[in-house]
Amino acid sequence: MQEIRHILLVEDEKAIREAVAAYLERENYKVTTAVDGQEALDEFDKRHFDLIVLDRMLPRVSGDEVCLTVRGRSDVPIIMLTARGEVEDRIIGLELGADDYLIKPFSPRELVARVRALLRRSKMESDPQREIQTFGDLEIDLSGHKVFVAGKEVDLTASEFKLLTMLSHYPGRVYTRIELVEKVLGYDFEGYERTIDSHIKNLRAKLGDDPRNPTWLYTVHGIGYRFEDPKDK
Ligand code: CA
Numbered sequence: 001m002q003e004i005r006h007i008l009l010v011e012d013e014k015a016i017r018e019a020v021a022a023y024l025e026r027e028n029y030k031v032t033t034a035v036d037g038q039e040a041l042d043e044f045d046k047r048h049f050d051l052i053v054l055d056r057m058l059p060r061v062s063g064d065e066v067c068l069t070v071r072g073r074s075d076v077p078i079i080m081l082t083a084r085g086e087v088e089d090r091i092i093g094l095e096l097g098a099d100d101y102l103i104k105p106f107s108p109r110e111l112v113a114r115v116r117a118l119l120r121r122s123k124m125e126s127d128p129q130r131e132i133q134t135f136g137d138l139e140i141d142l143s144g145h146k147v148f149v150a151g152k153e154v155d156l157t158a159s160e161f162k163l164l165t166m167l168s169h170y171p172g173r174v175y176t177r178i179e180l181v182e183k184v185l186g187y188d189f190e191g192y193e194r195t196i197d198s199h200i201k202n203l204r205a206k207l208g209d210d211p212r213n214p215t216w217l218y219t220v221h222g223i224g225y226r227f228e229d230p231k232d233k
Contacts, residue, residue, distance in 0.1 A: 037061025071097035136230035167227035
């Protein structure tokens with residue numbers, strides 16, 4: 001029997017809250033709703049949740065504060081809902097410890113895909129035995145440092161392998177260029193951001209991933225990149 005995952009949905013706008021809750025319930029998730037930040041923290045104290053969908057603009061306690069408080073106590077995956085606005089706003093959400101964000105208006109279908117990807121990721125992290133990951137035709141052998149596309153081995157440089165495994169470890173999660181430079185290349189000069197672009201370009205060529213119609217590697221304009229698992233689309 002499939003385990004029921006419990007989601008805390010925090011949204012003060014009734015129409016959005018009800019639509020999203022209905023959609024998640026249809027996908028067999030158990031949903032608890034909260035209408036403001038304080039109620040969200042109260043619910044979080046009362047029971048275990050597998051994931052939190054958190055609006056940023058909330059009455060009483062803001063979504064940012066809720067995110068910080070929850071992060072101080074738990075690694076539960078958090079998806080932030082943010083109004084269409086400045087790029088900086090979205091990056092702040094990620095810096096507060098959110099795992100992903102969606103810009104309003106979003107389709108409930110996209111939200112469900114992100115929820116599924118994050119829940120799968122958190123399950124994978126609790127299963128350290130797993131060393132081979134598959135994403136459609138793409139297979140990554142983490143212990144053997146090998147990558148296959150449609151069964152054929154692809155020869156990647158150490159940096160390309162690191163970049164790919166980092167992005168694919170958190171499907172749907174957006175990485176800024178600076179973050180990728182720091183984590184993949186190990187230095188933090190802004191001038192090196194373009195190096196990531198050229199690594200991505202080489203990776204795409206080697207994997208046969210068309211940037212105009214990507215299977216795995218997506219450009220997030222003005223921010224960076226994200227990896228998608230074709231199963232979530
Ligand atoms: Ca709101």
